[in-house]
Amino acid sequence: MRLLQVNKGAVRWFALVLMTASVGFWSAGCTNSSKNGELGESEAAKIRLGQMLYFDTRLSKDNTISCNTCHNVANGGAGVDGLPTSLGIGKQKGGRNAPTVWNAKFLSVQFWDGRAPNLKEQAKGPITNPIEMGMDSHDVAVQNIQAVEGYRPYFKEAFGSEDAINIENIAEAIASFEKTLVTLNSPYDKFKAGDQTALTDMQQKGLQLFNAKGCVACHSGTHFAGPELPEGTGFFQKFPTFPNKYDRKYKFSKDLGRYEVTKDPADKNMWRVPTLRNVALTSPYFHNGKVKTLDEAVRVMALSQLNQKLTAKEVAQLVAFLKSLTGEIPHIEKPELP
Numbered sequence: 001m002r003l004l005q006v007n008k009g010a011v012r013w014f015a016l017v018l019m020t021a022s023v024g025f026w027s028a029g030c031t032n033s034s035k036n037g038e039l040g041e042s043e044a045a046k047i048r049l050g051q052m053l054y055f056d057t058r059l060s061k062d063n064t065i066s067c068n069t070c071h072n073v074a075n076g077g078a079g080v081d082g083l084p085t086s087l088g089i090g091k092q093k094g095g096r097n098a099p100t101v102w103n104a105k106f107l108s109v110q111f112w113d114g115r116a117p118n119l120k121e122q123a124k125g126p127i128t129n130p131i132e133m134g135m136d137s138h139d140v141a142v143q144n145i146q147a148v149e150g151y152r153p154y155f156k157e158a159f160g161s162e163d164a165i166n167i168e169n170i171a172e173a174i175a176s177f178e179k180t181l182v183t184l185n186s187p188y189d190k191f192k193a194g195d196q197t198a199l200t201d202m203q204q205k206g207l208q209l210f211n212a213k214g215c216v217a218c219h220s221g222t223h224f225a226g227p228e229l230p231e232g233t234g235f236f237q238k239f240p241t242f243p244n245k246y247d248r249k250y251k252f253s254k255d256l257g258r259y260e261v262t263k264d265p266a267d268k269n270m271w272r273v274p275t276l277r278n279v280a281l282t283s284p285y286f287h288n289g290k291v292k293t294l295d296e297a298v299r300v301m302a303l304s305q306l307n308q309k310l311t312a313k314e315v316a317q318l319v320a321f322l323k324s325l326t327g328e329i330p331h332i333e334k335p336e337l338p
Contacts (some may be wrong), residue, residue, distance in 0.1 A: 043176065044159035050177030052196045053170055055334045058144045059127055061134035062089045067126070067174065070072045071101040073181060073332050076123055078102065084289030089134040095255065097289035100282050102329065103275055110235035112231070112287045113273045114256045117232030119175035124167060138167040145170060150338025168257035182329030183278055190326070205322025209314055212304050223252065224276035224325065236270045239286075240304035247304065250290040279322045296318050 025252050029326065037312075039047075053059065054067045068248075070086040071079050079100035081087075086098045096112055110122035126132040127141050135141045144164050145151055148276040159169050190198035199207065210216060221227055224237030236258055240247045247253055258267040271287060284290065285297040300317045302308045310318070 018128075022081050028108075042158060042160075045154070046173045046176035047180055049151075049154045050173035050175065051332075052335050053145075053174050054177050056145075056238070056337055057134070057139050058148070059133055059170075060089055061136070065089055067101075067123070070098040070126075070132075073101060076331065077328055078329070079181065079299075080282045081284070084284050086132070086134040088129070094131050096287050097284065099274060100278060102181050102183050102327075103179055103277050104175075105182065106228075107225060107272070108229040108231055109272055110273075112271055113261050114234040114236060115261045119170045119178050121254055122170040123174040123178070124255055127167075135304045137257065142167055142170065148338050154331060154338070177303060183329055186228045186277070186327040187324040188321075189327070200320065202317055202320040203324045204321075206317035206319070208325075209317050210321055213302065213308060213310075213318075215301070215312075215318075217321065218273050218305070219276050220312045226273045235272050235273050237269075238269050239271050240269070242304055242307045244303045244307075246300045250286070250288070250300070250306070252286060252290075255287060277327060278329075279323050280319075280326050294322060298322070 012158055057063045057066045057069075059066065065088055067073060068077075070081045072081055073079050080098050081097070086094045088094060099112065100110075104122075106121060107322075110116040110119060111125070116122035116125060123136065127135050128138060133141075142165060151165065155169065156162045156163045158164075158173060165217055185199045188201070188324065191204075210219075218226060218235075223307040229235055239257075240252055255270055256268050258270040258272075259265070263268070279285075283297075284292050285294070286300070291297045291300055295315050298315050299310060302310045
């Protein structure tokens with residue numbers, strides 16, 4: 001019974017997200033699959049199944065790593081692991097910082113380098129990455145799940161057949177759960193909705209500075225991740241744009257970013273612009289996780305992208321504003337697995 005209660009909580013939260021979207025609290029993105037906040041039975045079943053798979057370490061070669069290991073959403077987790085770069089099977093270190101999974105559904109591509117066009121394709125990647133979950137193939141991962149008899153009724157409920165355990169459906173279920181991971185009602189959202197007391201004076205000054213300094217040129221839109229684009233398009237920017245002391249200190253340019261995917265010289269050091277929602281909770285920062293604090297990240301961005309050196313007061317105001325982008329994180333527990 002506990003399993004159903006936990007999973008139904010995620011389903012109820014997603015229904016709330018859908019209803020909130022329908023009245024314009026969030027812009028496009030929530031209403032593709034349902035109308036008027038109503039979930040179909042199969043969609044609700046996919047969410048329940050996806051939550052279990054998200055937490056299941058049996059999708060990794062040594063049964064130690066789950067999606068949640070690097071993108072922790074349990075018990076108020078911010079969707080990250082808090083490490084500079086994540087640890088995979090055998091305590092191997094990955095090359096990049098784990099981005100938050102909260103609100104990832106609103107991004108038009110996934111991963112720092114945009115190599116996955118959507119959450120479903122993203123979910124497949126780590127399973128066979130030799131440093132992350134380390135499975136020899138997707139077929140082996142599928143066999144692991146097929147061997148768990150308790151999963152069969154969940155796949156039947158979600159996909160119509162107990163024999164529907166395959167990598168496409170595993171990834172689709174995980175993506176369905178991840179689409180419920182939305183944070184609402186940040187102080188900034190309340191301010192935009194008309195509550196003039198939702199932001200402190202310092203936060204309002206930080207918002208003004210955010211726009212005046214040009215931060216909004218990249219971190220625009222409802223999700224502070226750039227313009228809303230068709231799935232698979234991606235919004236990328238070069239980082240760092242201006243060579244400076246921070247690049248020498250933190251070695252940002254060492255990783256060539258999107259170039260590693262496309263091999264196009266124009267894509268060297270190009271990165272998907274990340275959302276700033278909940279950024280105060282997702283340290284350490286940048287693709288290599290080298291920057292520990294938000295105030296240092298603000299200084300880095302100002303000099304690296306805008307070629308501007310901020311005063312201590314300006315940094316404090318911008319940090320105060322960024323903290324206003326922290327939304328309500330719904331409580332999620334690890335479900336009991338089959």
